[in-house]
Amino acid sequence: MRISQLFTKTSKTFPGDETARNAQLLIQAGFIHKEMAGVYAYLPLGLRVLEKIKQIVREEMNAIGGQEVLMTTLQPKDIWEKTDRWDDKKVDNWFKTKLANGSEVGVGLTHEEPIVDAVSAFVNSYKDLPFFVYQIAPKFRNELRAKSGLLRGREFLMKDMYSFSRTQEEHEAKYESAVEAYHRVYQRLGLGEITYRTYADGGIFTNRLSDEFQTLSEVGEDKIFVDEVKKIGINEEVMTDENLAKLGLNRDELIEKKAVEVGNTFHLESKYTDALELFYTDESGSRQSIIMGCYGIGVSRLVGVIAEHFSDDKGLVWPEAVAPYKVYLVSIGDNGKAEADTLYDELTDKGVEVLYDDRDERPGTKFADSELMGVPLRVTVSDRLLESGDRYEFTTRATGETVTLTRSELLAKLM
């Protein structure tokens, strides 16, 4: 992409009510646009980051056999009444609206009920189980306060997966394979070292302990206690002696940390399948309950978490796996421009993702924008460097390190 064609620009300002650093940075760099508190649109650069995170999540869910679907935002009341989750007294953050005929519909805040309803057309026999099904789709939650940028949205993008199993043993195997897939996702996103599987309360979903995936962060709203050797954590609210013993954790070895929940996995048992009358017939012809698990990853929240974690006083510092572009190409001077044009075509033809700053701007402005936008690698092509013997400046955003390379050395680095 040539920046001269990109309709967004960097800015020195952001909405006055924006207190979250992730949103401030992403707005200043032109990645997102604030519609209202907790509701953000994705501009071209931000959408590229979002799509890269989606693709990593998708690949890891597919790798464990996840089958992708796309559920709907509009929700019919009847299926939610069967599980007693329609009434605002039971679930207090629904957005609801009305059809033209006056009947109420919900605006999807989670999808257990519609998923069970959708799969019920296909599940009868033990031969139809087990399986994983997932979607990557918007969720809507009527949060009273939404002041954390992408970390807490009223409208946000989530990956939600559901498992359907015949036995407890089969469920546990599916559940652990999902946990392993989650670890791979956070590893690929560059958050593996600071993201802890953390035992927590099951909330409205289950009476069993659930797992949260918590990324350590000073801006996190959650307080967790981590064992840095075992690499697991426990949420304060379930830190009883009994639970600690069960998990093999020693209270004295735990360290208190602030963290952001970037994923969660729940044992749903047969709560939803029973309530919606989804059963299977076993080998002997008897009707049996189906055991469900559900597995969430906050995809748009991760954009915010990564922006918070990988940033410095100059701006964003995207890990390459999720960066909107791999290379920020800067041209300086007329010959620099001519050679940068050639290099841009050559790199993009070879599939290297290049954001090319072809504007008539001062070098300092271009460098500052490249740092604010956080593109991992910067290549500078200038009259001076070309004259001094066909040299190129190569700068790594994360370290600030700059080296001077020949053209062939540069190409070797970028391909």
Added chain:
Amino acid sequence: MRISQLFTKTSKTFPGDETARNAQLLIQAGFIHKEMAGVYAYLPLGLRVLEKIKQIVREEMNAIGGQEVLMTTLQPKDIWEKTDRWDDKKVDNWFKTKLANGSEVGVGLTHEEPIVDAVSAFVNSYKDLPFFVYQIAPKFRNELRAKSGLLRGREFLMKDMYSFSRTQEEHEAKYESAVEAYHRVYQRLGLGEITYRTYADGGIFTNRLSDEFQTLSEVGEDKIFVDEVKKIGINEEVMTDENLAKLGLNRDELIEKKAVEVGNTFHLESKYTDALELFYTDESGSRQSIIMGCYGIGVSRLVGVIAEHFSDDKGLVWPEAVAPYKVYLVSIGDNGKAEADTLYDELTDKGVEVLYDDRDERPGTKFADSELMGVPLRVTVSDRLLESGDRYEFTTRATGETVTLTRSELLAKLM
């Protein structure tokens, strides 16, 4: 994908209130799930079709310089009041809901206002124009009746693009480039021959004539008049002598047809930019109005249109460009199974999209399912054919033609 692992199945039934053939077929084949009238979830096979259409649309919008964004479903009231499109008396198919603090928000039915609002952070000077911006995202419209399956949704997926230009001339060039891109989209979807650029009323958007892209169909709700030689159409409501003369159409040469609107393009002039106070400063420092165009394609509607058009009494007949898989592989017998396993791995390794019917089912059941699902090519590997000299049956869904091929002939056909 192995069908033994796929959680969906074909069915002989569909919801009793489902009268539209596109939805009946898609539900029976396990491609979609009906949540309520006009609201459908996409199951794995249906989502693959939807994603292929999205990708074709995306490629053609990118080719004319479209920059992809993702706007939000939740809409703040204030920007819609500025254009007088908030009041239900003015726009009668809003879904609206309320934030926890009681303030009203809309559920996005179109996105002119939020797009103008979002780009206004970046547009000041003549140097910032022109550009195209687009998204592929859900829209919500509170339709009184929704009985046409995917052809008329309360929740549906749309590609909506917007152009921002400095002069009328610049706008017209952008507009015509979008029209050309639309023709390429319908051509690639296999609908080129039956999709007409059709002059129509500008509706709530503009006083000028707009263009609809109408695909001929017996189930279409629109009545249009087409010139089959010039390959253009005109909507009945604007078929005045004046308009006919302007378009070079002769009333006697026009043929009446039923059609489904699969896209539209509007001249918005500066209605929305002026109302939302988005202007630019020209070379002489004067404030100028910005001319907008908007360009819609009903992406999920196209799934329905293609299903209606490309189907027969046995089921769906997907064009290869949008088929969920290219090849339906059938194994018959034990040796057939062993060789089909090998062939499946070989083809998928080489990037051929194969739906492999590895179930213990009668051949007739497998053939019927392959026809209902509409996968373009079927390969049958059976004990009998292998014994008769390493032969494979190769059937084309659209024509029903079956030939017997050697393994190398088969691979040459599929790669």
